[in-house]
Amino acid sequence: MNEGLRWIVRPERAGEAAAVRSVHAAAFPGSAQPDLVDELRAGPAWIPGLSLVAAAPDGTLAGHVALVRCLVDGATALVLTRCAVLPGRRGAGCGTALLEAALDAARARGENLVLAPEPAEHHQRSGFVPASRYRVGPPCAGADETVAALALDPARPVPGGTIAYPAAFGVPDEGLRAAPGELFAYGSLQFPEVLRPLLGRVPESRPAALPGWRAAELADRLYPGLVPAAGDSAPGRLLTGLTVRERELLDAFEDDEYHLRRLPLAGGRAAWTYVWRCGDVRDGTWSADAFRARHLADFTARCGLTG
Incomplete structure (x- = not known):
């Protein structure tokens, strides 16, 4: 059915975001991949001319790929999203056509270093090599061979160092524990009554907010879940000076329904936080004041955080 097709590859047009999401939803199981593309589109790493269909x-529309902005030790580079092709259109050169067109568009813009976090065979055919050959590595040590890199102009210097992916990408938990630092708390972890028995101290903190997200009420739970919400902003506190051991304790306190993400706070500073990844999300927004007044004492007792 696809034999002999000539693909029309062009930049994504205004109004096609929903169609692009549908392609990703059909190409990959679950909602993580289409959600990622939507989140990237809404953020500063998105480059409209490098989102191709x-x-x-x-x-x-049968396929989509995008090149988004990333940094390598502060120098600009590009990173490929996963190439999405409708299941019924695979095996007819659609993915290869998208990749080549994306690289040509980046080259025309004067870009040079392009990274592929999940390289496939067609990346190798296009000249990608392990990023370690350019002394480029991901945020998590020991995973360098899983990232491929291509210099569009071999005559130009390629920056070496650690990749800083767009916040929407997140990184594996192992990397977070290696760099504990700061944590944006928007739920029960804002409260000294929870932190002191959990960590043995109350870390320094200051007010902070996370634009584009909200602390949502969850069905049958006293605590909230952080979910994307365009035009909203989640208030909370930025915990600072956390040790590796303290981050391990916090990870153990949270359950598998959350995963760690590094997201930009109001003002541009990025911090790790726990993002809700399951269902049972209500329309209401969780209130820290209401939680303190009605549930904090019962919550700490249930969690064994009293005495």
């Missing part, structure tokens, strides 16, 4: 001759 592939259309069949009848105009139907």
Whole structure:
């Protein structure tokens, strides 16, 4: 059915975000990949001219890929999103056409270093090599061979160092524990009554807010879940000076329904936080004041954090 198709590869147009999401939803199981693309599109790493779609001759969108901004030790670079192709359109060169067009578009803009966090065979055919050959590595040590890199202009110098991915990408938990630092707390971890028995002390903190997210009420739970919310902002506190051991204790306190992400706070500073990744999300926004007045004492007793 796809044999002999000539793909029309072009920049994504205004109003096509929903169609692009549908392609990713069909190409990958679950909502993580389409959610990632939507989050990238709403953030500062998105480059409109480097979000490309592939259309069949009848105009139907069949594939999508984007190059978004990242940094390598402060120097600008690009990182590829996963290439999404509709299941019924695979095996006809759509992914290769998208990749080559994206690289050509980046080259035309004067870009040089391009990274592929999940390289496939077509990346190798296009000249990608292990990023370690350029002395480029991911935030998590020991995973360098899983990242591929391509210099669009081999005559230009390539920056070496650690990759800083867009906040929407997140990184594996191992990397977070290696750099504990700061944590944005928006729920029960804001309260000294929870932190002191959990950590043996109350870390220094200051007010902070996370734009584009909200602390949502969860069904049958006293605590909230952090979920994306365009135009909203989640208030909380930025905990500072956390040790590796303290981060391990906090990770153990939170359950598997959360995962750690590094997100930009109001003002541009990034911090780790626990993002809700399950269902049972209510329309209401969780209130720290209401929690303190009605539930804090019962919550600490249930969690064994009293005495």
